[in-house]
Amino acid sequence: EVQLVQSGGGLVQPGGSLRLSCAASGFTFSSHWMSWVRQAPGKGLEWVANIKKDGSEKYYVDSVKGRFTVSRDNARNSLYLQMNSLRAEDTAIYYCARDIGVTRGVTGDDYWGQGTLVTVSS
């Protein structure tokens, strides 16, 4: 059974840092692009970042470039999001997700983690 189990998150002050983790199981992790998507309270979905299967390519939404870093450890079947210089507008539920893997690039995300709430507030 495919599972994505997230950890990390919580309350952090503006300017602070946080690291989110996503532990994958039930599939060959190194064969799939992975994503981070967030959802501010009561709002829609916002794509945050993607990382290629081998970690050689990374893409970010403009609002997090230079502050967030996506990484993966294929030996540990784990995905990470390091978030620095956090702002109030980064407050959201963060989801990790697996690309369906039907092409060499990204397509759609077919399995999602349970989500973790990040609150940036003083």
Place this chain on the structure above:
Amino acid sequence: EIVMTQSPATLSVSPGERATLSCRASQSVGINLAWYQQKPGQAPRLLIYAASTRAPGVPARFSGSGSGTDFTLTVSSLQSEDFAVYYCQQYNNWPRTFGQGTKVEIK
């Protein structure tokens, strides 16, 4: 950045009726478009990718169509479990972008 615009914002439909949701891209995305369903308190669920291909396990009452800039998600006969928010997302260009969502509610 490609802007995705969904309409209507809210769609009121009776169970058993057909629902038609629209998604428009600010520039061509080919067929590189996905549809997701999200229920309150849950993670999104992939319904459609490549504009018209159903993801595994998705019922046949869900269908997608379109290419270029105009796309449609149709639910042929709404079931109680289909009342939710639906999002389109383009993956033709970085950054990937979502539409603002269409809420399908019970009439």
